[in-house]
Amino acid sequence: MTLRVLGVHGVWNYRSKLDPAGAARALSTEWAAALPDDALDVRVAYYAHLLRTSVPQGGGPDGLSDLPPDIEQMIIDWAGEFGVVPAEAVQQGPGTVPIRWLVQRVAAACALNPALTAGLQKFVGVFFREVAAYLRTPDGAARRAVRECVAEAIAAHRPDVLLAHSLGSVVAYEALLANPSLNTPLLVTLGSLLGMPAVVYDRLQPEQPPAPGIRPPNVGRWVNIADPGDLIAVPRPFTSRFAPDENYDDEYIHMLDFHLVGHYLKAPATVRALAGQTPR
Template sequence: MTRVLGIHGVRNYKAADTTPHLGSARLRSDWLTALGPTASGLDLETAYYADLLRSEKQGEDPADEELALVEQWARAWGVDPSGAQGRATGWLRWVCGQVAARAGERPAVVEKSVKLFFPEVTRYFATGRSAVLERVKASIVQHQPDVVVAHSLGSVVAYEALHELADEVEVELLLTLGSPLALPNAIFHRLAPGPLDGRGVRPHGVRRWVNIADVGDFVAIPKGALARLFTGVEERPEITIAPVWPHSVLDYLKHPSVSGAIVERSR
């Protein structure tokens, strides 16, 4: 039985998650369903931290720090965000429209990606990092996984947590899905440990690191940069997980490339 620990990405808090245990149980059920027949050979648990990054405020314009991260994301797409005046909802919509035009995607899909992702990234680096890492590290130590599957912002959490636990755990496979780890300035240059000579490194306790990203995933950028900026990363060929929303963890988990990577973890 392969021990697997899932580390979720953004927007995973639900009102019914009155305790971390309940949140983890809900996610575990969703992940097992998405994995389908592959799940029969897995001892799967999920590390839940969504409650630590949720916001009580709804419907407000993005904060300055959040907009600064969006600006760096736009530049990674080759868009000059100074082309529109102001720095609030209208500016954000214009930036998303420019990225959508470059990517051949609907602006609404791009805007949804940005609105889901950057608020929690901002909170993680500003105030939530310590609490999130402590909870996730506790889950890793308790479960002692053979495989860590980390999606979206969860790949950032996994990277930092596994570095901190390098002398305590050994993981056969780190599988990152839709990862933004290579996003310059907004994430890459804020990692701990930080890049050395312009490169990150696979955590010492991790035997293999495989990265998978949908061709249209607006979070997993710059495209193909993970293997260039981090030592010891195997990039799988670009895949398509869903035509409408190319960042869902459940769609990633349903894809054969993900189940295949887990099954062949110690190749």
Template structure:
């Protein structure tokens, strides 16, 4: 192929999902891969719509890790006990820390008691003008998966989920990693574990990375320094880090990651969705801020041989499948 016939490569992206993305148990490998492909297609469509470009300009690989958490996030972990508290003690503890981070005050007489899910979701629904029913389901799902992932640094679920995301990054060699919700935590740790990944942009959406008492103190690597001055750091596997949080998103608490992480280049707070759409990946992916952040990376360098051939970005053989 001659120099004049060089084509522009699509922007390589690894997408890392948040909570509530389980494909279900009992799937064959082929069924799992088909659902992962469909999810990649959906994320491609959302990003392309925000950017106002043809979806072919994007090459999105969907890093699916939810099945690594499935075994531990079934009904016992997510369900409620007789007193309407989360059955998993760690999930309950995390939920109560989250309530404190959101500014929920509790009468001293109840200080030693566990906080019922219904009481918390009723308070959040009033504060953020949300529908309480879907919120209650979401809270159980959120803390079931977050507790499973963060329970232990060397927990088998955590290692498996992080390794799956790291493997997708190494295999796909993306310029950009886009991570939503809990996915931003998994991707943060995966990029720390792959310092030579060569990712140009790490874009976090609706991220709970800075959530005190729930996520921040449990990260691996652990934040450096003594509390409350402890700080995390941008993963060496990413050259640039941009964060976006909807001000009405109670999962992105606090919304500004730069307050506790070094190496965050831009911290955006912008409305991406109304009502319960505050945390939906679709709204974050289609937002104007996401589009403005990704747009410069669409101007990919010429790629003469297409996928699987010689990659002019670094002169090495491409490992993209």
């Protein structure tokens, strides 16, 4: 029997020239090509179009200008994980520190070269706009629609493996908790931000205990994978917030593009997780 795999994508996946079905097919083809085993039935649940109208546009060439206060606060909270936030920003919040400068401080703390720093600035601008679009309100229309879209894909495909990358790990996690009948033999979270305090963990639905976080009861096995250089998969270790069955947050996937899903899909830990799973 063929192993059924369902992917849940992260940020920066809006396909403006395709309808949702076409975008899902395109992503499915890309993910299938990235996975080493070509004998898999791979689908990807596409939800980016449901967030598009909720994502603030503009922001200059790197997306870090004219940010709404809540997105600025998310970036400040994220930067706090690297110990680079000035005391006045902690005390007074958004508007007290230039966000572009703050991202540069994170890059410096992580010893990124100029090219990687520029890439991080552009990524952060896009990333937190989409994260905020999903998490801004506990029961917002966009959040419900995205969660239902992914739940419907799980119900339709009945995957043996659910691969959830980046923001997709948050969506998949909430969809599983909201739909206990969706039995998932294996959940693999890739570059997950689920444990990020204030930005994500404290906004999850349902509300989380201090730690460890709620484990979806409809998941058979949970494997978490993160590159040690992935600046989104914080704090470390992931087990400080959740208790997956296996945690590999020292899994080097790429020297430069350490959050890219294509590299995560090729990671040895991902390959091992898939190889150890049998079709139901």
